[in-house]
Amino acid sequence: MKAVVLESLRPIEQGPLVIREVDRPTPGAGQVLIKVAACGVCRSNLHMIEGDWASAGNPSHLPIIPGHEVVGTITELGAGVDHLSVGDRVGVQPLWSTCGYCEFCVSGVDQLCQTKEITGETVDGGYAEYMVGTAAHTHLLPDVLAFQDAAPLFCPGITAYGSVMKARLTPGKKVAVFGIGGVGHVVLQMAGLTGADVFAVSRGRNHLDLAAELGATSVDASSGDPAEALQRVGGVDASIVFAPSDAVVDQAIRATRPGGIIVIGINAGINALPFAQEKMVVGSLLGTRQQMREVLNLAAAGKIKAECQPFAQGRRGPGTRRSDGLSCAAPERASGHNRRMPCSGRHRPRPRHVGQRLRTRYAATDLIAVTPSAGCPLHPGKGSEHGESGSLSTVWDG
Ligand SMILES: [Zn+2]
């Protein structure tokens, strides 16, 4: 089968990914073989590929096939799999497997399992024609969901949902979402479903416009301190942060009322937490398997949607030199832009140009289409701001 293989950790411009023929994997006991229809291209893929997480042992080995927002069709069942069938449309999220018996697994928070395997980081992922999934962590897709719409639900979707659930929102409460990108724009939709009043904090006009389209009240962070602006309306009961910035976390803490909750879904530091106000800061990683099902049901009911736009892709695939997938998530190095701030407007023209060229050139070829989300500069007018993750879907035709 064809696969996009990560052979060495290098800057994306140096082509660390290669498309090559590899053996089609065989599902073992409790596993399924999935013919991949689409795979989201995540900002975190880029971190791994470029070696940002090497010191943390990520990826666990090389070569490896990245990709952790995977949807497709089951073509083969391993021994003992009886709740799934050949032909089922399914998806796999980053949580590829868990032990099933540790304190976290048995209490339902299996994303905290200390011996979990991560799709595309410790086991081969979805940048390939076929992938093996563990049946217990392979989710059935609702019939109405198209593959390329479903793929981003398996990382941005579940990430957004897990964070909203931790914010304990109820009708009439106020929540501020910091960072309106691939995850943040889904957070806005989910927070709105709780009946809470939703504020969207961003520096970009296009992000604020998207937030308004999604029913949120915009807070322009480029025209003053957003924490002060939110305090002028009484502060918020909860803040949800998907902008990887210590300064933004500080704003979120100051914007939150005493006793409120600050949910942090990215890597950032906390400078000051006034203890006397009894605010609670909680980290958020993905979500539970049950929450994954709820995300799929919400999308099937038309209540949420991860913004995507189809893009044709060259034969070399995502992350290779002709990629508009991972190169879109890459920062504009020449500008000195922060490596972890990939999707600000400053580098928008370059990837959009690359994408348009590829679309013209490769739309009729047989390999891949790519769909960036709202978090991506390939999507004019709906880009992400200061670094929150974007997501794309890679569709293998044929
Ligand atoms: Zn992801």
Ligand SMILES: [Zn+2]
């Ligand atoms: Zn476990």
